[in-house]
Amino acid sequence: MIQAAILTVSDTAAKDNSYDKSGPAIQELLVSSGKYDVVLTNILPDDEHMIHDVVQSWAQNATFPVDLIITTGGTGFGTRDRTPEAITPLIERPASGIVHFLLSSSISVTPLAALSRPVAGTHGKTLIITLPGSVKAVKENLTALLSANLLDHAIDLLRGGSGKTVHQALAHAGDTASKEPVQSSEPPTHIHHHHHHHHHDHQQPVPRTVLSHDPSLPATSRHRISPYPIIPLNEAIKTVLTRTPTLPVVSKKVDVSLRGHILAEDIIVGRAIPESFTTNVDGYAVRSSDPPGKYQVVTPQTHSLSSALPPGIIYRINTGASLPKGADAVIMVEDTLLSSALQDEYGNDIEEKVVETLAQVAPGENVRKPGSDVKVNELVLEKGTLIGSGGGEVGTLAFVGRREVQVFQKPRVALLSTGNELSDISAADAHEGVIYDTNRPSLKTLLEGLGYEVIDLGIAHDTIEEHVSSMSRGLEQADVLVTTGGSSMGSTDLLKPVIERHLGGSIHFGRVSVKPGKPTTFATVQHGETIKPIFGLPGNPASALVTFYLFVLPSIRKLGGWRDNACQLPSIPVQIADDMRLDPRPEFHRVIIRRTGDKLVAYSTGGQRSSRAASLSGANGLVALPSTKDSGRTSVSKGEILDAVVIGELQSL
Template sequence: MIDLNFAVVTVSTTCYDDPINDHSGPALIKYMADKSNENIQWIHLASTVETLLKLSDELRPHLILTTGGTGISPDDVTPEATRDIITKEIPGISQTMIAKSLAITPMAMISRPVCGIYQQTLIINLPGSSKGCVECLDFVYPILKHAIDLIQNKRTEVDITHSAMQIKTNRKHHSCGGDHHHHHHVETSNKGERLRHSPFPMISVDDAMNIIFEYANKMPIIDKPLTECLNYVCVEDIYAKEPFPPFRASIKDGYAVLETSNKGERLRHSPFPMISVDDAMNIIFEYANKMPIIDKPLTECLNYVCVEDIYAKEPFPPFRASIKDGYAVRLYSDLSHEKIYEIIGRSDAGGENTNIPLMEGQCVVINTGAKLPDSANAVIQIEDTQVHEYHPTKKDGLDEKSIRITTECSMNQDIRNIGDDVHIGELVLEKNVRLGPAELGLLATVGLRTVRVYDKPHVVVLSTGNELMPIDASSSDNGKIRDSNKIMLMSALQNLNILNVIDGGTAKDDETSVIQTLQSAFELADIIISTGGVSMGDKDLIKSILTKQFNATIHFGRLQMKPGKPTTFATCEVNGKKKLFFGLPGNPVSALVTYWLFVVPTLKHMMGHIQPHHPIIRVQLNQPIEYLDPRPEYIRVIIEWSTKSSIPIARIVSPDNQCSSRLLSARRCTGLARLPSKTDVNSSFFNINRDGLGQQVDCLLLLDV
């Protein structure tokens, strides 16, 4: 660390009026505080820098760093004011900052920094941006101490610096700043000297991200078929070219036909009791068994769930490995011994010649992750070394003959011992964990080639209804609508990492078509999802055909919820195998909401997920609810965070119209807020006064659907 007094001067009218706007000053102070000792002054100047005279005379700092006012606008006068007071200019510092900045941004061409000496103070002009000022300071920081020692005429410190720069071989003589000061410089062009410090400035994560985004251009714009667009991002706003529905349509269902006589007597009420969502979920889980266990190659296990605990059969690392780039050394047993070590070879990561025997005072060049020689007992990072002597001729690809260690060192420093990361017999993965990228990497690390996992189900998605036409059909006014449910649900299943999703076709509203479509579906899949045909209209044939033709058991056919009241769950056996059937309502929002509520947890349960249900959090609606339905209602919301509330805000999607046919109300939805039944609350539910916000309710998070 440099022990000095320094001042940071922010030249900005805006920052003078309100220091909270200053980001460059604090950035410079943090940089210097990390590297220097105490005595920091921080001043805001409104216009010119003539106050530098007073600052230098009163505080007598070793160093004044100015930030701002170095550009070419009329108000940028920092260089002129600095040049007015300095007695010696140091153009090398300014030129270095500009030259290195040009490698980062062409904007450096219009920067005009001035650097020089006033009395015994070094003054350096830096750019006004927080990123640019720190970068430029980092460029010149290595010479600051030596420059200040020269300005202060500290002969002892100057001589020490010069002596440290002496190299015993291949010395090249040249003059150093200041009369009668000389030091020696290593000729690196032929000797391949290794850098002791990174040439790259250390920047923040935010700055790094900004740089990356500066060069990461958006991908080309392409046209894709709708069926191939899952998880792509649309380029432009999309407006409806036709209305939906394209005709006047009934909101209510009719009544199902009960064939109890030739007269076709019709039911006036559903024969299925209305049950709660929780009871329905319990019934489904009673019949939804886990999928068979299979062995899969590790490379094919992404998003599968492992069946059993997995223990490491070998350690990692399997050898002693270096944590740093530098030198693997055998330390002198006498810690007072001079810290000069002879280089006798190198150990590269993955190399063959890794077990070079070392005696005390010897070392090998080593890379991060490389195997240590058995006799090495420490690793010294390259930043903590100096070249002591070069080979007169290159040997073994190395120019360095010996190094000097410049810091204190200890036994076993910067060494990863065998099994430091994972030891033999350690539990590396618990059962019922989904195998994501990190888990697969871990299993590869410990040498697993295959994993026992739960298989994934085959799922058929089919639609019912005479009114349906393909999604690529042209508009018509004959009572037809496009089959949006199928692409919606098939895409949702693919998003859930279901690999075997099958298009089961579209059944017409007649018994023969429905029977044939269901028969094919049962033969192909473990789970069948249909939309439409489960309510009480005379064309709603699904329930009666399931029981009569497939001997299915309908476990429930009516739910206490909105939307999705006619949702149906049934099981049957086909060719000796149990099949699960979900009959979802035909309205698109009802189909999607009931898919989220029932199908997603069922699939996760069958695939072995330890927590198949959606997480539930408490949210505050972004606007008050003034009416409740007799049934609990699941409204589509977007979860947001706001300073107005201590809990997440749920912004209602399409609040003026959340009817079950309006798919716009599910657009960008990230949660289902559960509104209670009007019979489950009292009048206090509507008495709210929260800065325009609404009630607090439970909300299901839709994290991976």
């Protein structure tokens, strides 16, 4: 049997699959021929990236190899018709003859078929063909292809066959066709090149590809091998950053609550700071021409700044204050002596009267010029700047007089653990053999330490109802949903089915080539007018924390307006203090990085089992170990220099 997959492309059918008539028509024609088994079907909106991703995943899926992929819809000249643009980059060997055959078959019925833009060719050993969107056009095109045995012949050759038998059948079909042209079973009518009405407003989410098992069926029907392809680590991180949106801009007061936000505007100051000549020391404003000697003292309370300083008078001044008119220098208080003081009626000194200066100061000494700190229209903080907890950014905003600023909204994170076996550490049901939920407490501590608000969804038991209820609540209350457990191959692992079959989500990857964390899942769900990321992290504690640093934190940062090149944690070169074995997958080995002499040395935290939470206790780094395949080695040795992702403060011996 020939394994076939059918993809319907239509905004309307993506919202309501009852509008899809072309996909079922293709399936009926293929199955009724007796040669085809339709193993995958899907409906997508006219989204070029989604179409590309699904067709690529089908063509490259080694678990369910597909011989033929047929798409229907999106091949015309409409503004939303992007199927050819999505498929063309995947074509390794174009089949121009099939394209010509499709066009000639359709144009013989209606000249409007000339507006169709079919694509045909191979990706690996899979034949890909795009058809128009109308049922009539689909039937005409596919009937012609099947009648001429073109598909059978092409697939036989792609499978490595000689094509001899099919050539004979093709020749016979050609003779018959020359005498009896294929007639359409329907009267000629206008061909719809895009078969459903388009609404150019908000798109509802649809599954990127429904590969998850149906949890309503018995455990015997579950997948024995994951249908989700394992993708490289770099591709997974790129997908996360590409698919994660950025939250809206909000206005916030300049206070401690700004900590952790990203500026959404350039801070440009429209005035000079300081606006006048000011002093940078405590002392007395003087004329630089005045020699050392005794002078009467005036103060801001007894002398106006706008009045010229009289001869024989000096002006007491504090750091940052403006100089009075006529003064051009400041002598420090350390270079003066008190000569006499004003007294109250009881003879107590209450104020300086005469001060002796011990030196003559040069013009401009201890004086800041106007604009010496900030010039007019100077950029003091750039859009995209992180407002950190060190106080510098908030201090700068206060210094230039900004009371409110535009910042990107900081994301709220919902946490959910899954599994019947788990018990909350605060619950009163402790008993022998109980498994305490480690992931939620550790991730909550981590997130709140980073300054994020956490929505604690608790533990969801292994039922569809609890998963849907808890995950829906998380999507309602938070900007990103992080779950742990239930993302692998267990019969009660419900994360992927719930995302695809109940929340209308798109799973962008379900397995990653990384250790620990292979079953890490990333999806997005359209919730109202916003797209919300969902992460399904592994249930093992070390895996959950490592994959949080690798995937979740970059997504949270992207949501909060961080620049793409700053979303990932920094890496630094370290010298490893232990021999480390390599794995077929790239691995992140938990370490403690300490400054030893003039070197940064990484010390292993011990056993690296994914279930061993203690391997992250005290860890401030993740040494990136290459795979055995990439390095051609089975281990790395003590003293080698490798990169490590920094996840905490560095230590010194």
